[in-house]
Amino acid sequence: MNEWALYGFTLGAAAAALGLLFIRDVFHAALALLACLLCMAAIFILVAAEFLAVTQILIYAGGIIVVVIFGIMLTTRLAGKPESAPSRNRWLALASGGGLFFLLARIVVQTNYIQPAPAENSGYIRQLGVLLFTQYSYAFELAGLLLLVSLVAASFRAISKIRPHA
Amino acid sequence: MPDSFQWLLLLGAFLFSTGLAIVVCRRNLILMLMGLELMLNGANMNWVAFGRLYPDALQGEIFALFVIVVAVCEAAVGIALIVQVYQHYQVSVPDQVADLNEN
Structure with missing residues (x-):
């Protein structure tokens, strides 16, 4: 049961990624990314x-998708037709993407993995929190600083007016 | 049929390759940014899959958390730059931003 759910969601994610590659309308592509x-x-x-x-849902689905949809809204002429983008370099994209996937899939399938007996892990979130605030506290604070600086910079960049293109 | 661990690794590889193809062939800046997000998610899937092999070691998931934080920074700065480019040039297609190309 669990295995089949895993296969189903894997295929769903792959199909949504393909949708992102082929859908013409930018807003519908954002919805495919959300899926x-x-x-x-x-x-x-x-x-x-x-x-x-939970982090994935909160930050990606709740944060990044909203930011992306705001970006689509701000870069689309509201009166005109919906923003759509034709593709270019189709064969180059097929060669690079398909070739990379072929190589990676060959490596994944051919490698022998040493799989230890899976141990039941209780108290997982507690362990994660302890690790984040002891062993990785420096990286954690640094990530917070990076987030603060980049969000302030992004909002400053977005509101500052520059001279329109002559 | 590959087992579920290899299945997760294959999904990661597929997401990364699809993101690469999107960045190469789509002509909209926001779509290219979404392709970058897809590539980061493919890398994250690898961290989670290898973390599942060793459930006692949480390093993989912690690294995936940091990847998500950096993805947020990248998306915020990227969207701000795209909005600025749009206000300046009135396009969101990178091929049409060709000022440096002409002179």
């Missing part, structure tokens, strides 16, 4: 990474 991110959150729950799943 892909939610499928990945479901996969995280199925592999017992609940904290990461």
Whole structure:
């Protein structure tokens, strides 16, 4: 049962990613990205990474998608037709993407993994919190600083007016 | 049929390759940014899959958390720059921003 749910959500995420590649309308592509991110959150729950799943939903589905949709709104002429983008370099994209996937899939399938007996892990979120505030506290604070600086810079950049193109 | 661990790794590889193809072939700046997000998610999927092999070690998931934080920074700064480019040039197609190209 669990395995089949995992396969289903994996196929869903892959299909949504393909949709992002082929859908012409930018807003519909954003919705496909949202579906892909939610499928990945479901996969995280199925592999017992609940904290990461909640983070994925809150930050990606709640934060990044909203920012992206605001970006679409601000860069689309409201009176005109919906923003759509034709593709270019189709064969280059097919060659690079398909070739990379072929190589990676060959490596994944051919490698022998040493799989230890999976141990039941209780108190997972407690362990994660302790690790974040002891061993990784420096990186944690640094990530917070990076987030603060980049958000302030982004809002400053977005509101400052520059001379329109002559 | 590959087992579920290899299945997760294949999904990560697929998301990364699809993101690369999107960045190469789509002509809208916001779509290219979404392709970048897809590539970061493919990398994250690898961290989670290898973290599942060793459930006692949480390093993989912690690294995935940091990847998500950096993805937020990247998306915020990227969207701000795209909005500025749009206000300046009135386009969101990078090929049409060709000022440096002409002189």
